[in-house]
Amino acid sequence: MFGIDVSYHKGNIDWNKVKPNINFAILRLGWVGNKKNHSLDSKFEQYYRQCKKLNIPIGVYVYNYCNSEENARDGAKWAIDKLKNKTLELPVYFDMEDESIQNLGRDKLTSICIAFNTEIEKTGLWAGVYANLYWYNNYLNKEEIKKRYTTWIAHYTDGTDKYKGEYDMWQNSSTGKINGVSSDVDTDYLYRDLISQIGNIKPTNPNDEILRLANEVISGKYGNGEERKKALGDKYAVVQDKVNELMAERNEITYVIKKGDTLSGIAKKFHTTVKELARKNNIKDINKIYAGDVLKI
Template sequence: MKFLQAIFRTVFYVVVGGVISIAGAAFFFMNWEPDRDEFPKRGIDVSHHLGEIDWNKVSADDVAFVYMKASEGGDFKDSAFVQNWAGAGAAGLARGAYHYFSLCKPGQEQAENFLSVLPDDPQMLAPVLDLEFTGNCTKRPPVDEVLQEISDFVTLVERSAGKQVIFYAPEEFFRTYLKGQGLNRRLWTRSIWHSPSYTKDWILWQYQDSGTIEGISGNVDMNVLNADLTIDELRS
């Protein structure tokens, strides 16, 4: 009997220890962030999926800048963009807009959609073109076709906004369509829980997709600005 009790105790401690270890690891990964001394400028990106946002609370929670979704594809406009833009501005946050690029729509059509909602604000951050496979259409066009559509988008947006477009590109999209193509645009990388390894030339780094910020309900994408840059340089 004592032998069985000892076995049960051992199993119990092993199970409890495992649960604690898993919980500890989950807590670590959910709260990990780059060194604040090395990367002092922290920012977020948002869309209508996050619901109503208390921007005064956000600005008080060590957030220096925000990018918000403005549009997607050829005709979708984010329903929260106007409200988010006004709220972030009133709270004193540096703010910018991004367009989610569809592989199934012409670049010019998408640029026109983006520009139809992009504010005429010389102080806004440089516009971002979100290039990724997640949530995109199933079409995977050849490289030269995608690059042409991206080029059409960039030409029209840069001419209108007077600022150089930044590419948000996770590793899979970067390696499939952008690497070695000489597009000469600044890059926003995505590398969760570790520093970006697929390129050294980045200005923004999305390091977390389940962050917590005061004033926002739900998981928030967290980003840092390259330590060599300032917010003002992000406006150019």
């Protein structure tokens, strides 16, 4: 699928002329910064209304200046508020490219991405990460980002299938010519059918779905390890965080499984039995436990 991404720099767009030439559009929602310094793109509301009127599938991107996880979480909450009562057919992309933050280091920048996207995912929206090829290779933990989120890469070169199978979307040019846009425009190839996967979604109360899923996990509905990850899909990380939070609030004794642990060893450490641990945690095979899972003791 072929599309464009735009911000206020494109001025007034004739979307009626644009529509026959694209399958989707990614609109800049705005930018987020530090100390609650966030700003809505001056053309976002206009572009959103016009695309909706013409049934053009849309996603949004949020340009990032945040230099900490706390600021990124606040920026995400601002973005969620601006998307209230709006529907998206494509993800909310966190745009990582600003020079002012590039020296924070891979781990810190990746953690900032996760902080922002976790808040986005709590609402039921899909979260993604946008960066150019150099940023992905030098400033982010690329494999961790790709494992957690849908990815959008910028690299201006020839072809149409350059990154098919490696990234979900490729921004291939900043000098595209599209009837209805008066100046050069960014163009993109979407390889993964996210529009069908996502459907029309809008932000919900961040606590609703995640809380329900977390309580179902605690009740044993989704099993453990790979079974749970498969059942929860892209929501696994945020649901597991909520599970840990709920279990702490309930004053339950818990233990995070580490690499090399055995159920018998954990049982001995906490003066309980393998049978009791298996019962409490709905473990079907006592020889299969997974690092990172949380056990109720």
